[in-house]
Amino acid sequence: MFYYINGNLTHLASGFAVLDVGGVGYKLTISGTTYNAMPPRSASNPPTVRLYTYLAVREDDIELFGFATEAELSSFKMLISVSGVGPKAALSVLSLLTPEKFALAVCTDDRKTISKANGIGPKTAARIILELKDKMLKESGGELPSGSGVLPIPDSPGGGRGKLGEAIEALLVLGYSRAEATAVLKDLDIAGMELEEIIRASLKKLMKI
Numbered sequence: 001m002f003y004y005i006n007g008n009l010t011h012l013a014s015g016f017a018v019l020d021v022g023g024v025g026y027k028l029t030i031s032g033t034t035y036n037a038m039p040p041r042s043a044s045n046p047p048t049v050r051l052y053t054y055l056a057v058r059e060d061d062i063e064l065f066g067f068a069t070e071a072e073l074s075s076f077k078m079l080i081s082v083s084g085v086g087p088k089a090a091l092s093v094l095s096l097l098t099p100e101k102f103a104l105a106v107c108t109d110d111r112k113t114i115s116k117a118n119g120i121g122p123k124t125a126a127r128i129i130l131e132l133k134d135k136m137l138k139e140s141g142g143e144l145p146s147g148s149g150v151l152p153i154p155d156s157p158g159g160g161r162g163k164l165g166e167a168i169e170a171l172l173v174l175g176y177s178r179a180e181a182t183a184v185l186k187d188l189d190i191a192g193m194e195l196e197e198i199i200r201a202s203l204k205k206l207m208k209i
Contacts, residue, residue: 003053004053028051030066031067031095063087071174079128164185164190
């Protein structure tokens with residue numbers, strides 16, 4: 001229904017933000033990551049912000065969720081697609097982890113980190129990793145489609161292929177296609193970069209496309 005909402009940030013608290021759009025105040029439930037990304041507020045001159053949205057409709061409730069970035073929204077959608085993980089649990093994970101760190105945890109089977117989120121136990125963390133990795137592999141087919149026009153990236157000295165593979169998997173978890181991930185990584189010099197730096201740099205380039 002809504003892709004994003006632009007408005008004046010009139011209220012900000014742990015767990016929600018209110019955007020004034022033409023005199024109408026939209027209350028959006030937010031994660032800790034989005035809360036930390038919000039600019040300083042001024043009662044006399046509230047900042048204008050954009051939040052990407054997800055509308056959850058249940059039998060007894062309608063709730064609007066807001067995210068500072070499209071990457072976080074994509075991570076949220078991936079999380080709630082996992083059986084047994086609802087919007088509140090997904091927000092708990094994204095309050096603990098940025099989209100980059102969440103993708104890294106999934107791709108490296110880091111159950112311990114994911115299970116630190118409130119309401120997420122070791123079994124649920126394992127299920128998140130299992131189900132998201134399966135979806136990622138199904139969507140990518142494991143290989144680049146023929147005729148995609150994207151050339152394979154050659155092996156890098158010092159284990160670059162390992163970092164490259166993990167970075168591609170992280171971007172797939174965030175909702176990008178294997179072709180998009182491979183194309184953007186081809187232009188990065190990953191030899192001296194940590195995995196999280198590679199993912200962050202890739203997201204910046206993908207958001208400009």
